[in-house]
Amino acid sequence: xxxxxxxxxxxxxxxxxxxxxxxxxxxxxxxxxxxxxxxxxxxxxxxxxxxxxxxxxxxxxxxxxxxxxxxxxxxxxxxxxxxxxxxxxxxxxxxxxxxxxxxxxxxxxxxxxxxxxxxxxxxxxxxxxxxxxxxxxxxxxxxxxxxxxxxxxxxxxxxxxxxxxxxxxxxxxxxxxxxxxxxxxxxxxxxxxxxxxxxxxxxxxxxxxxxxxxxxxxxxxxxxxxxxxxxxxxxxxxxxxxxxxxxxxxxxxxxxxxxxxxxxxxxxxxxxxxxxxxxxxxxxxxxxxxxxxxxxxxxxxxxxxxxxxxxxxxxxxxxxxxxxxxxxxxxxxxxxxxxxxxxxxxxxxxxxxxxxxxxx
Amino acid sequence: xxxxxxxxxxxxxxxxxxxxxxxxxxxxxxxxxxxxxxxxxxxxxxxxxxxxxxxxxxxxxxxxxxxxxxxxxxxxxxxxxxxxxxxxxxxxxxxxxxxxxxxxxxxxxxxxxxxxxxxxxxxxxxxxxxxxxxxxxxxxxxxxxxxxxxxxxxxxxxxxxxxxxxxxxxxxxxxxxxxxxxxxxxxxxxxxxxxxxxxxxxxxxxxxxxxxxxxxxxxxxxxxxxxxxxxxxxxxxxxxxxxxxxxxxxxxxxxxxxxxxxxxxxxxxxxxxxxxxxxxxxxxxxxxxxxxxxxxxxxxxxxxxxxxxxxxxxxxxxxxxxxxxxxxxxxxxxxxxxxxxxxxxxxxxxxxxxxxxxxx
Numbered sequence: 001x002x003x004x005x006x007x008x009x010x011x012x013x014x015x016x017x018x019x020x021x022x023x024x025x026x027x028x029x030x031x032x033x034x035x036x037x038x039x040x041x042x043x044x045x046x047x048x049x050x051x052x053x054x055x056x057x058x059x060x061x062x063x064x065x066x067x068x069x070x071x072x073x074x075x076x077x078x079x080x081x082x083x084x085x086x087x088x089x090x091x092x093x094x095x096x097x098x099x100x101x102x103x104x105x106x107x108x109x110x111x112x113x114x115x116x117x118x119x120x121x122x123x124x125x126x127x128x129x130x131x132x133x134x135x136x137x138x139x140x141x142x143x144x145x146x147x148x149x150x151x152x153x154x155x156x157x158x159x160x161x162x163x164x165x166x167x168x169x170x171x172x173x174x175x176x177x178x179x180x181x182x183x184x185x186x187x188x189x190x191x192x193x194x195x196x197x198x199x200x201x202x203x204x205x206x207x208x209x210x211x212x213x214x215x216x217x218x219x220x221x222x223x224x225x226x227x228x229x230x231x232x233x234x235x236x237x238x239x240x241x242x243x244x245x246x247x248x249x250x251x252x253x254x255x256x257x258x259x260x261x262x263x264x265x266x267x268x269x270x271x272x273x274x275x276x277x278x279x280x281x282x283x284x285x286x287x288x289x290x291x292x293x294x295x296x297x298x299x300x301x302x303x304x305x306x307x308x309x310x311x312x313x314x315x316x317x318x319x320x321x322x323x324x325x326x327x328x329x330x331x332x333x334x335x336x337x338x339x340x341x342x343x344x345x346x347x348x349x350x351x352x353x354x355x356x357x358x359x360x
Numbered sequence: 361x362x363x364x365x366x367x368x369x370x371x372x373x374x375x376x377x378x379x380x381x382x383x384x385x386x387x388x389x390x391x392x393x394x395x396x397x398x399x400x401x402x403x404x405x406x407x408x409x410x411x412x413x414x415x416x417x418x419x420x421x422x423x424x425x426x427x428x429x430x431x432x433x434x435x436x437x438x439x440x441x442x443x444x445x446x447x448x449x450x451x452x453x454x455x456x457x458x459x460x461x462x463x464x465x466x467x468x469x470x471x472x473x474x475x476x477x478x479x480x481x482x483x484x485x486x487x488x489x490x491x492x493x494x495x496x497x498x499x500x501x502x503x504x505x506x507x508x509x510x511x512x513x514x515x516x517x518x519x520x521x522x523x524x525x526x527x528x529x530x531x532x533x534x535x536x537x538x539x540x541x542x543x544x545x546x547x548x549x550x551x552x553x554x555x556x557x558x559x560x561x562x563x564x565x566x567x568x569x570x571x572x573x574x575x576x577x578x579x580x581x582x583x584x585x586x587x588x589x590x591x592x593x594x595x596x597x598x599x600x601x602x603x604x605x606x607x608x609x610x611x612x613x614x615x616x617x618x619x620x621x622x623x624x625x626x627x628x629x630x631x632x633x634x635x636x637x638x639x640x641x642x643x644x645x646x647x648x649x650x651x652x653x654x655x656x657x658x659x660x661x662x663x664x665x666x667x668x669x670x671x672x673x674x675x676x677x678x679x680x681x682x683x684x685x686x687x688x689x690x691x692x693x694x695x696x697x698x699x700x701x702x703x704x705x706x707x708x709x710x711x712x713x714x715x716x717x718x719x720x
Contacts, residue, residue: 168655
């Protein structure tokens with residue numbers, strides 16, 4: 001058992017007492033950091049950066065060198081799994097991820113298999129091991145994956161988007177085909193995340209970026225059911241330590257009760273959800289991670305401190321809260337604003353944990 | 361008093377007994393109809409179509425000639441108000457609406473005034489009168505406006521979008537400026553909708569397309585508060601008939617309780633909200649309008665009928681439901697699928713209204 005010297009993040013996810021609210025930031029290693037852009041330029045492009053464990057380690061550590069963050073997160077992409085399935089992930093300038101060979105024919109769907117994470121995704125496991133060594137037990141490392149439904153959206157549409165017409169047509173007209181894709185994806189995510197845990201990830205997060213585009217009933221059947229399957233098959237204890245699992249459905253604020261019932265450790269919340277109401281609804285079952293509007297970090301240090309104070313007050317006293325943004329940090333964010341955010345959480349959150357640190 | 365011969369829509373909005381569930385479809389006059397595209401081609405462009413009362417009347421009536429819809433909705437754009445304020449609305453091919461002169465300077469914001477709807481927006485009032493004459497009391501006519509916050513997003517950003525960085529920076533750093541814009545917009549919407557009611561609109565709907573991009577607290581302060589101000593200042597009775605007001609915040613499913621408390625008659629729901637749960641939460645206060653996923657109407661008649669049946673069952677027995685999509689009809693929708701949707705609602709909904717039509 002190798003508890004990180006700073007285990008505030010892991011303790012908060014497991015709803016154990018902490019002396020302050022831990023913070024990390026979705027997409028904390030990213031384009032808002034000049035040093036990231038330099039490393040990425042050296043790599044050539046985004047995908048080469050993801051596939052090079054040395055460089056992935058380098059960018060994973062960059063935000064930790066600047067800010068007092070309580071966790072590192074593996075630098076990678078949510079679409080590594082369909083890439084390993086042979087769909088041909090590529091990034092066209094300014095347009096987001098795309099696939100060269102999206103799923104078009106029934107035989108292509110029937111032929112899908114979950115990739116062996118040690119073969120096709122070995123570069124990810126190498127990065128995880130290497131990052132763990134570089135972190136040297138300072139803070140925990142988060143592993144992650146896209147959700148089966150979110151991966152399916154990209155695999156069917158060939159890109160991200162806003163209406164997912166092809167995916168939804170399949171959902172309503174050929175649910176059997178979509179269920180097949182989702183079953184394969186769920187198995188792939190289980191294998192992938194368990195391999196990350198084996199390689200050293202100390203918590204894992206499932207990003208369901210597009211589940212919020214579904215109706216309540218379709219969400220439960222086509223997104224949540226597969227995340228639940230994953231949660232039940234993940235390695236939840238490793239070297240004597242519990243490995244927390246965080247589920248994040250962007251736009252899923254209406255469905256927190258069903259999400260909490262999956263057996264996950266924590267829910268990620270986007271900024272549209274009232275943190276205090278979320279705690280009332282599901283705080284007895286799960287920890288909560290979030291949820292400052294990323295737009296706030298575009299403003300200025302004073303404004304950021306005011307909004308951090310409001311967010312902490314919304315959650316209220318006691319443990320079980322991991323501070324984060326409600327979505328990835330915007331690429332135009334000034335790094336000094338991120339500094340102000342992290343400092344504000346360090347400065348303002350201990351007051352909410354007095355009961356945790358006073359003798360009983 | 362000139363009750364429409366088919367007043368099912370108005371009765372449902374007022375939670376009065378009806379013998380079936382009425383249906384209309386957001387963006388029912390639109391690009392999925394070949395006859396609409398022909399009229400639009402004659403007009404030259406979208407904005408010229410909006411500004412020509414003869415042609416606006418023509419396209420308003422087109423879907424009613426094809427389908428047994430229970431309401432007509434004024435053909436217009438949500439951005440007519442900022443256009444009348446002088447911001448220069450235009451549409452660039454395939455990119456959605458834009459403004460030539462978005463609000464950039466504080467003096468521009470301080471100079472904003474609510475336009476007189478009879479002067480600058482006279483073309484809308486002419487269209488309303490003309491459509492009413494053409495409808496000849498067959499079905500009611502819905503008037504509408506964008507919400508103050510949604511208008512402000514376009515006025516500040518110069519276009520629609522996904523992150524509203526400029527609007528949110530103003531919201532957090534210069535809330536006084538945003539409140540000024542919103543106050544002017546709210547007055548403009550009140551004047552505009554009351555003029556539409558005066559000209560003959562028998563129900564009005566406020567489209568809050570972007571309020572769902574806000575945090576709960578920001579939504580209440582910067583979007584809902586102004587919609588509430590509008591609701592309280594609208595003409596609610598005209599010629600002895602109540603004029604129902606529908607509020608629709610896309611992505612607002614978490615906030616139905618606060619929306620219902622504004623005093624509006626009904627809430628529009630997008631497809632992410634469970635209709636039965638929404639009824640439990642606010643059905644005693646307001647009628648509900650929605651909320652089939654528009655993607656379903658891209659499929660086929662049998663699939664559509666199955667999903668219509670599920671939606672009706674979610675709401676359950678009794679009145680107070682207006683069937684609609686959860687968002688505007690997709691431009692690639694086959695008209696015969698819309699036909700199937702309308703027929704399914706006519707065929708399947710009377711069973712849910714048996715208590716309303718049996719003698720007491």
